[in-house]
Amino acid sequence: MRKLKVTELNRLTPEQFRTSEKIPLIVVLDHVRSLNNVGSVFRTADAFRLEAVYLCGITAVPPNVEIHKTALGAEDNVAWRYYKDTIDAVNELKAQNYTLCALEQTEGSTPLDDFALEANRKYALVIGHEVKGVRQEVVDVCDVCLEIPQFGTKHSLNVSVAAGIAVWEFFRSAHLTSFQ
Numbered sequence: 048m049r050k051l052k053v054t055e056l057n058r059l060t061p062e063q064f065r066t067s068e069k070i071p072l073i074v075v076l077d078h079v080r081s082l083n084n085v086g087s088v089f090r091t092a093d094a095f096r097l098e099a100v101y102l103c104g105i106t107a108v109p110p111n112v113e114i115h116k117t118a119l120g121a122e123d124n125v126a127w128r129y130y131k132d133t134i135d136a137v138n139e140l141k142a143q144n145y146t147l148c149a150l151e152q153t154e155g156s157t158p159l160d161d162f163a164l165e166a167n168r169k170y171a172l173v174i175g176h177e178v179k180g181v182r183q184e185v186v187d188v189c190d191v192c193l194e195i196p197q198f199g200t201k202h203s204l205n206v207s208v209a210a211g212i213a214v215w216e217f218f219r220s221a222h223l224t225s226f227q
Contacts, residue, residue: 061120061123061124064093064096064124065124067096068096069096069097069098070095070096070097070098070217070218070221071098071168071169071170071221072095072097072098072169072170072171072172072214072217072218072221073097073098073099073100073101073140073145073169073170073171073172074088074091074092074097074099074100074101074171074172074174074210074214075100075101075103075133075136075137075140075171075172075173075174076088076100076101076102076103076106076174076206077103077104077106077133077173077174077175077176077181077182077185078103078104078105078106078133078175078176078179078182079102079105079106079174079175079176079177079206080105080106080176080177081177081206082107082111082113082114082116082117083113083116083117083207084117084177084205084206084207084210085102085106085107085114085117085118086113086114086115086116086117086118086119086121086122087117087118087206087207087210087211088100088174088206088207088210089109089114089117089118089121089122089125089127090117090118090119090121091207091210091211091214092121092125092214093118093121093124093125095214095215095217095218097125097214098126098169099125099126099127099128100125100126100127101127101128101129101130101136101140101171102127102128102129102130103129103130103131103132103133103136104130104131104132104133106129108127108129109122109123109127110122117207133173133182133185134184134185134188137171137173137185137188137189138188140171141188143169144168144169145169145170145171146165146168146169146170146171146190146191147170147171147173147188147189147190147191148162148170148171148172148173148189148190148191148192148193149173149175149181149185149186149189149191149192149193150172150173150174150175150181150192150193150194150195150209150210150213151173151175151180151181151186151192151193151194152180152192152194152202153186153192153194155192156192156193156194157191157192157193157194158193158194158195158196159193159194159195159196159212159213159216160196160216162191162193162216162220163220164217164220164221170217172193172210172213172214172217173185173189174206174209174210174213175206177205177206193213195209195212195213
């Protein structure tokens with residue numbers, strides 16, 4: 048096996064990315080405090096061509112040197128919006144017929160690998176604060192709570208790791224062959 052050179056990766060230009068078809072998924076960050084997590088979510092959103100990232104509450108916004116360290120420029124390509132209150136963001140998405148999915152451990156949460164996407168639906172994935180998770184008032188507005196099954200002692204993942212796992216599952220389940 049030979050590692051590919053950067054020139055062999057068939058990367059999109061920023062303009063091609065902006066005009067390309069996107070997976071119908073928006074990630075909503077509910078009071079995420081770590082700028083490294085924010086940057087990593089932007090990079091994941093770029094990798095899987097998500098519609099957008101919504102930054103809410105205390106979540107920092109670009110341009111920001113600390114976000115850029117992990118986003119590596121993805122924050123310039125991925126569409127994003129800021130909302131002072133996460134409830135405003137999720138209510139707007141609900142009005143636009145998005146299915147709202149909180150990534151949170153709750154009574155009756157659905158294991159991520161058991162969640163079946165419906166064709167022609169748009170989804171928003173709400174990911175919460177590093178310690179407190181998705182706020183209860185936001186969980187209350189969501190249509191479903193998804194949980195990443197975990198089998199160790201912590202039952203907790205870093206925000207950017209959890210986002211990456213969940214976004215991959217949405218992307219994989221969407222069967223968007225046009226991205227391959």
